[in-house]
Amino acid sequence: MAASCSVVCCGHEEDSDKAAIFRFSNGNVLNAEKLDFTMYTSADKVNPRKKSRRILVAESDRLSYVGQNFGTGGLKCNTLCNYYVGVLNKETMQMELHRAQLFNLQPIIPGEKTAVCDQAKTETYREKVDSLIEAFGTNKQKKALSSRRLNHVDHRTLHQAVGKAASAVIDEKGLHALQQEVAEMESEADFARHLPPCDPHADTPENVYPLDELLGPVDFKALEEAGSKMAALTAEELQTMRESRGLASVLKHLENPPSTAEGRQKMARCAFYLSLLLKLSRQKNVNRKFGVEEGCPRIVQNKLFRKFTVETFTNGRVQNMVSTSMRVKLATYCLALLLHMGDMTADLTLLHQDMGLTEAKIIEVAKSMGLTLAKPPRGKKAVTGLQEEHKRASLVLPLVKHDTYGERRKRKRMH
Known part of the structure; x- marks a missing residue:
């Protein structure tokens, strides 16, 4: 006869650190024992929308793989369903149920993001047009280009100026009064x-x-x-x-x-x-x-x-x-x-x-x-009351x- 087993639930429903189910976006791993896994949790324990954020990192001799359960890289299935993993203890014949989350691990190549950003920065459509105007444009186009560059304001400088002005207004009127006026x-x-x-x-x-x-x-x-x-x-x-x-x-x-x-x-x-x-x-x-x-x-x-x-x-x-x-x-x-x-x-x-x-x-x-x-009615007083x-x-x-x-x-x- 087949041996019977019992099911035991471990941990609370809100505990999501018991188990992690992951997959690799670029293939399968032959020797999973050679990978070092690390789970990072959010330091913000107060915000209910941030305290459940997790980042799973798998490191090997050649590459590092990173997956997260929030943002664009997170899987939407984590918010739609609850996943559980069962672990059978062959000695006690009890199966422990642990809550799990799914992660999609993607390889991280050092320097790849910087190179892509630099290439996208140097190959924008506006800069290509400006370089053509500088080389082959008419005098009117060149004057317009120089005028536009003189009137160009750096985004960081603009944001800093707006931030200082907003801080001055908030200090003068108060944040609550401004929110009431906007509402x-x-x-x-x-x-x-x-x-x-x-x-x-x-x-x-x-x-x-x-x-x-x-x-x-x-x-x-x-x-x-x-x-x-x-x-x-x-x-x-x-x-x-x-x-x-x-x-x-x-x-x-x-x-x-x-x-x-x-x-x-x-x-x-x-x-x-x-x-x-x-x-x-x-x-x-x-x-x-x-x-x-x-x-x-x-x-x-x-x-x-x-x-x-x-x-x-x-x-x-x-x-x-x-x-x-x-x-x-x-x-x-x-x-x-x-x-x-x-x-x-x-x-x-x-x-x-x-x-x-x-x-x-x-x-x-x-x-x-x-x-x-x-x-x-005008010119008439109420007879039957207010x-x-x-x-x-x-x-x-x-x-x-x-x-x-x-x-x-x-x-x-x-x-």
């Missing part, structure tokens, strides 16, 4: 790239910004439990939410639910998702526990991180941050969701208060979405094309 300029430059999927030629207003693109069917189904809890809130609990959190846009629709049971469930799920978007817009650095206390499903949380945050590397780890441009994107999605919740009409005043943005920026977002702005003074936006077909501020021209008065 604000990028967010104000173009609102169209942050809009949700839009069909301007739709036959009904509900299909211009489809609800399935804002809250997909899978996410809508995953919010069943959270929506049921929100639909079951009492008047006292809603009042407590108003005093503590201040999500007036959400509470407005929860206090006036639809008459049908299906409509109330739909409204409750959309209100819960809207509350997550509003809370996310008021944060800067978002941790992985966002929305867990409120009962947010994992699939919805991952969608929020992927769609409305940017990854930054801070203090040795990757963090999710809500930038200024992402805050504008959140405003467009909140406004589109409010249109579906309020019969294609949204309250812009409540939205800018909940998000902490200025009213002018919310109006610019509504204009970029092609909405019709409701003009408040609600009459709120600015509203409605989705009416065809969409309105608002003129930007920069395209307006004042006409001169004729005297």
Whole structure:
């Protein structure tokens, strides 16, 4: 009978130094025992993208072979699959499994890279043309060549000058202030790239910004439990939410639910998702526990991180941050969701208060979405309270094309 053996896993999943599988790009090795192998690891143990970098070196009497698992020389299969090597101990009949990585070893010839670089440097097309102009060019071409050489600035000198100027500006204003200015300029430059999927030629207003693109069917189904809890809130609990959190846009629709049971469930799920978007817009650095206390499903949380945050590397780890441009994107999605919740009409005043943005920026977002702005009556005071003074936006077909501020021209008065 064949002897039985058992399998034993050795090491942790993150340990990639146990085994290395390599191949030679220029042939096969007959005597592998004559090669000296050395594994080099990255000295940066903090950066999660660099600490797993490895370089394998095989040295022989004639040549040296080098392979790496990153950059252009690394194999892409290492990022797509996990490879394991089994080593059978014939005495204990146990097979140990070690995690391995694949390396493609290429020969390194001393002086070859320098020679290729020198040859490429001396045989550029520009230098060939310049040498021809110097030998056979006209006087006009020679003057142009000499003028171009006089105006030529060395790249190193230019980079040093730019670096000194940038350092002086950073020392004067501060890095954080400069990053804020750049982010604000990028967010104000173009609102169209942050809009949700839009069909301007739709036959009904509900299909211009489809609800399935804002809250997909899978996410809508995953919010069943959270929506049921929100639909079951009492008047006292809603009042407590108003005093503590201040999500007036959400509470407005929860206090006036639809008459049908299906409509109330739909409204409750959309209100819960809207509350997550509003809370996310008021944060800067978002941790992985966002929305867990409120009962947010994992699939919805991952969608929020992927769609409305940017990854930054801070203090040795990757963090999710809500930038200024992402805050504008959140405003467009909140406004589109409010249109579906309020019969294609949204309250812009409540939205800018909940998000902490200025009213002018919310109006610019509504204009970029092609909405019709409701003009408040002039010369009349509100009779039924402050609600009459709120600015509203409605989705009416065809969409309105608002003129930007920069395209307006004042006409001169004729005297």
